[in-house]
Each structure stands twice: as structure tokens, then as C-alpha cells.
Amino acid sequence: MMGFCRWSCLELHALFPTVVATDHLDLDPLELAALLQTVLQCRAEASGNPDPGCAWTGDLNGVWQLHQHPACRLITEQVIQRVWGYLDATGFDLTRLELHLQRCWPVLSDWGQVVGRHHHPNAHLSAVLYLSGDGTGADGCLCLHAPSQCNELVPGLAVGHDAPIAPHHPCNQSRWTLAPKPGLLVLFPSRLDHSVEENGEAEALRVSISFDFVLTAPASGEPPEYLAPHPGHWQRCPRPEN
Numbered sequence: 001m002m003g004f005c006r007w008s009c010l011e012l013h014a015l016f017p018t019v020v021a022t023d024h025l026d027l028d029p030l031e032l033a034a035l036l037q038t039v040l041q042c043r044a045e046a047s048g049n050p051d052p053g054c055a056w057t058g059d060l061n062g063v064w065q066l067h068q069h070p071a072c073r074l075i076t077e078q079v080i081q082r083v084w085g086y087l088d089a090t091g092f093d094l095t096r097l098e099l100h101l102q103r104c105w106p107v108l109s110d111w112g113q114v115v116g117r118h119h120h121p122n123a124h125l126s127a128v129l130y131l132s133g134d135g136t137g138a139d140g141c142l143c144l145h146a147p148s149q150c151n152e153l154v155p156g157l158a159v160g161h162d163a164p165i166a167p168h169h170p171c172n173q174s175r176w177t178l179a180p181k182p183g184l185l186v187l188f189p190s191r192l193d194h195s196v197e198e199n200g201e202a203e204a205l206r207v208s209i210s211f212d213f214v215l216t217a218p219a220s221g222e223p224p225e226y227l228a229p230h231p232g233h234w235q236r237c238p239r240p241e242n
């Protein structure tokens with residue numbers, strides 16, 4: 001139930017919500033400093049992105065196993081714990097799942113840089129942990145984009161010039177934003193399009209760590225119809241020889 005509108009006879013039911021979760025991880029100053037030093041070192045040792053307007057993303061520069069770094073072990077454990085919590089809270093039977101951390105990479109955004117709109121087709125659930133920011137969003141908010149505007153009645157009614165629906169009405173939001181600050185963690189389905197606004201702080205480097213998770217069936221037992229069997233049961237198919 002969503003609430004009442006000014007037409008008091010109408011009870012509004014907001015159906016089929018997408019769940020995005022946030023939490024705050026307590027990073028002590030020494031741990032935070034070690035993490036920042038680690039990701040800065042990763043960037044220094046790798047090549048830069050070809051587009052100067054785009055943030056430096058480790059996954060495009062060979063740094064996609066950051067969770068293996070000793071400095072990241074503790075936060076990785078904490079993030080994994082929250083992912084299990086998300087799955088539990090959204091109705092998954094945890095005993096019938098295996099969770100795999102597939103990829104983990106830093107994203108560093110200098111002044112004026114952005115991350116364009118995209119999603120992660122390689123994963124099921126994604127997480128971002130922020131190591132910087134002051135909670136104002138001046139260094140660039142994360143934007144999650146609505147797959148569709150369910151209450152525009154038919155696709156396209158709410159877009160275009162002079163659209164007749166208030167763009168920020170809670171029933172017709174096209175995006176949701178989150179302002180970074182150190183320790184802030186967000187979990188969201190990997191299918192959701194997301195982007196990062198421009199870092200508008202000349203002196204501030206925006207730093208985050210992204211995680212991609214995949215669900216499979218456990219190694220033992222019969223896998224459900226549409227959940228991938230455990231990778232231990234997969235057979236590698238050799239490429240044909242020329």
C-alpha cells in the first residue's frame with residue numbers, strides 16, 4: 001500500500017517494487033587509508049581510459065580481481081554478508097543457492113568525469129562501496145534508472161516535450177540518486193541501468209569499489225529449472241581447430 005492521494009477515497013497500491021538496499025560499513029580511518037592507497041596504486045600501475053571525460057574503471061584496465069588484494073579482504077567479507085542479507089530479505093531460499101563473487105574493481109572519477117549509463121549483463125546482483133564523498137553528491141551521485149515508468153499507462157506517454165506527468169512525482173520517478181560517503185554500500189539488481197553524475201568537485205577524487213555477484217545452484221542436488229547449475233558441473237567445450 002502506497003498511501004492516500006488528495007482524492008481521499010482512493011487507496012494507492014504500489015505494486016511489484018524493485019529492491020535496492022543500502023548499508024553503512026564502519027571503516028576505521030586506517031583501513032580506509034589502506035583501501036584508498038591500494039586503489040590509487042592500481043590506477044598508477046595500469047593504463048588510463050581512452051576517454052578523458054570518463055572515470056577510470058579497473059575492470060577495463062586489468063584490475064578486476066581487487067577482492068583478492070589483502071587490503072580488500074575484510075570489506076569483501078562484509079559486502080558478501082550484506083549480499084546474503086539482501087537475498088534473504090527478498091525471499092530467496094539461501095540453502096538452495098551458491099553465491100559467487102565474479103568480479104571486483106575500483107572506479108576513480110576525477111573532476112569533470114562521469115560514468116555513462118550501463119548495466120552489468122554478466123552478473124545477477126551488483127554492489128558498490130564508496131570510499132569518498134561528503135554525502136552532498138557534489139562529487140557525483142550514483143543514478144539508478146527506472147527500466148520503465150510503470151505509471152505512464154502506456155510506454156512513452158511521460159517522455160518527450162511537454163509531457164503531461166510531473167517528472168519527480170513519486171509514482172513516476174525515472175531515476176533514483178545516491179550521494180557517496182565513505183562506508184556507504186548499495187546493492188541492486190545487475191539488470192538495472194545506472195550511471196554516475198559528473199564529479200563537480202575540483203579538488204575531490206571520487207573513489208568506489210564495485211562488486212559483481214552471480215547465483216548458481218549448490219554443487220549437490222538437483223538444480224532448479226532456471227538457475228544455472230554449479231560451475232563445478234560445467235563442461236568446457238574446446239574451440240574447434242582451424
Ligand SMILES: [Fe+2]
Binds near residue numbers: 118119120194210
Ligand atoms: Fe556499473
